[in-house]
Amino acid sequence: MISCAKCEIPLPFDAQGAPEYCPNCRRSCVGHQFPAALTSTGEISKPVDPVDVMGEASCFYHDTKRAIVACDGCGRYLCSHCKADWLGRTLCLGCIHTQREVKGAGEFQSRVTLYDNVALSLLILPFLTLVYGIFLVMFTAPVALYLVLRHRKASRGIVPRGPWRMRIAGGLSILVILGWVGVIVAAFFVE
Amino acid sequence: MKKSFGEYVRIARGFFGCSSFWRGDSHYLYVKGSGFLLPFSEEYFRFEFLKVQSVVATKTARGTVVSIFCGAGAIIAALLAVASISGLDGSPSDPVLYVLATLLVIAAMVCIAIIAVNIVLGPTCVFRIQTAVRAETIRPLSRWRHAQDVLASMQAEIELAQVAVLRKAPEQAAVAGQPEAGSGELPPIPTNLPTES
Secondary structure, X not given: OOEOOOOOOEOOOOOOOOOOEOOOOOOEEEEXXXXXXXXXXXXXXXXXXXXXXXXXXXXXXXXOEEOOEEOOOOOOXXXXXXXXXXXXXXXXXXHHHHHHHHOOOHHHOOEEEOHHHHHHHHHHHHHHHOOHHHHHHHHHHHHHHHHHHHOOOOOOOOOOOOOHHHHHHHHHHHHHHHHHHHHHHHHHHHO | OOOEEOOEEEEEEOXXXXXXXXXXXXXXXXXXXXXXXXXXXXXXXXXXXXXXXXXEEEEEOHHHHHHHHHHHHHHHHHHHHHHHHHOOOOOOOHHHHHHHHHHHHHXXXXXXXXXXXXXXXXXXXXXXXXXXXXXXXXOOOOEHHHHHHHHHHHHHHHHHHHHHHHHHHHHHHHHOOOOOOOOOOOOOOOOOOOOOO
């Protein structure tokens, strides 16, 4: 069933099996429904064969299902329900969990914090308050420098990102801190 | 932001590189960024070709509304700028009026630029991918014309992958000595079933 992307009301179909407009919000729609929507499981996968011959390998997690592949991570035999194709490798869910939660491998992550952008924002966003930004950045620059030093080797996500944001944030925060130290010292000596 | 890396080719990207949508060998990757001006965190959603149930794009009026507001803003800013310039009379407050008029002209030009970009990019839309467990709105695909092109290419790729597996499944079942689904007879019903006590 295709639903309107805006109001989520099921869409009517024209002669070609494609929706034209939403009956609720009257907006134009284009879309397509694939064979996966018509299967009982809601997805297309190869059928699971039961183990019916003595001596055949069975799935590690389902001893009545025939194993079709071995996990590339741990070597356990897996049926088609238990295997997961992940970036060209066949893995079991246990290995994916280990890679994601324990080892924190970049390509297995589902969420990553971009500390380089956070540090840059700490230095730039205070200036949205115009002149007050000069004073606010006195407090945010040390935090930005801490984030740069603490997370300089942290994962930058799946999409490749260069180190220039981290370097700019580090350089700017050092400059701001030195500037403010200079101003305070100068003010102290002038008095 | 790169146009491709590894197996991925970029299909669309959002403003400031916050979100992006990529095509891989066997799946689509949606990078959903959240933050203010810059993305502070990214979430990754993978949509296997075999598991996509539907894709749909619905046209919205967001672009028109933004254009109307920007048009109104540009007119107001331009009128105020004219009023500021007309107030110049050689008094000491003239420099302030000059600065004010300049800022208002810049604001009006920004509004006009937004309208121009809106017209060039075309109408807006909401694009959504549905699987058995998730329906995700793809934010970078927010323009109707681009969404239609992407939808056409996605339709071809996904159908090719799903139909190939559907055709292969009965062949594999036949090789394994199993009858095709729906081709067999029902097993006899046993008569000596135990009764519940």
